[in-house]
Amino acid sequence: MKVIETHLKGCFVIEPTVYKDERGTFMESFNHQKFEEALGAKVNFVQDNESVSKKGVVRALHMQKAPYSQAKLVRVVKGRVLDVAVDYRKDSPTFGQHFSIELSRENGKQLFIPRNFLHGFSTLEDDTIFNYKCDNYYQTGSELGVIFNDETLGIDWKLNESEIILSEKDRKLACLDKTISFFN
Template sequence: MIIKETKIEGCFIIEPQVFEDKRGYFLESYNQAAFNRALELDIKFVQDNESQSSKGVLRGLHYQLGKYAQAKLVRVIKGRVLDVVVDLRPNSSTFGEHISVELSEENKTQFFVPRGFAHGFLVLEDDTIFSYKCDNFYNKASEVGIIYNDEDLAIDWKYSKQELTISEKDLILPNFKNAQL
């Protein structure tokens, strides 16, 4: 696997080794020992999640508070997404900054997001399947978020508001200045 650092400390782009031939392809999507050695971490994922969405669906920006915070390893099994994270670590030199990564079935890229980040994604193709591992269990009471179109964050989602499908829950999230940290 190839590990690429991003402009935000702790976030990594991971490109797995893909073996292709006339039958198709094979890749090792996760190996705990190799992953932890490569990233110099000690992460133990405890929950896998998967969602299927149509083009234009925007999910996020979500995160969990306190002891329920989650690190995530995300990837696309089918289709394509624009994956976005926002640094919410108050003592970080990149606090309030975001990065976007395109994940697709073609590039097979994975994105590691440590604890302390809001996360969201925009689906760029119909019938996209998005998968992610979490290092902590979901806790509904600690789930919070930030509105996707926050003016201070200025995230370029590449789509107009009219092209987006967003849940009612996500449309009433607070802005970055009023977010719980």
Template structure:
């Protein structure tokens, strides 16, 4: 597995080595030892989640705050998404910056998103199955987020705004400047 640094401190792109033959393919989705040796991070994943989304579904930009903050390792099982990580750690040199990458079932890339980051994705294919590991359990009272179209972040979601599908909750998230939990 190849692990690359991104432009955001503590955020890594994982590229697995895929073995293919006439039967199909095989790859290791995560190896704790390789991850720790390459990144210097010790992460203990405790919860796995999966979503199925149709074209244009935008989920985000979400995070858990405080003691319930989560690091995530995200990937696509089927389809394609544009995945976005945003550094929301006030003391970080990359605060307010974002990183985006296309994750799909062909490249099998994964993105490690550290605690204190916002995360979102939009489905680019007809449908996508999205899976992720978390190092802390979900805690409803610790939910937070930033509006997907925040002018400060200026994220290009690569889909026309009129084609985006958003939950009512995601439509009313605050901007970065108005987030009272920061």
């Protein structure tokens, strides 16, 4: 397993070792001991989530507020996504900056997103299966969201505007500058 820290401290790209032969491929998608050794931190995942989406779906940008914050390890089981993490740590020098990466079944890459980061993704293929582990349980009413197309974030979701599919909830999210009061 190869672990690469992004420019957002604590946010890592994980590249599992993929073994290929005439039968196909094999990879260890998660090993708790190796994962913690590679990150140099304790993480206890307690919940797995999975979504299936058609091309053009944008599920973004969400997080859970403390004390229900969640670290996540995300990967694609089938298809392709553009995965995005936004630093929402108030005192971080990279507050409001984002990191994006294409995750696919083919490249096998995963992204570890620490607590207090906004997270989202856009699906780049039909029938994309997206899986993520969380280190805290989902708590209704503690979710915070920022609109996916906030100009201050400048995220290129790799989709044409006409093909973007949003939930009603995500259409109503505020811009980043309107959520800052969360810290006060």
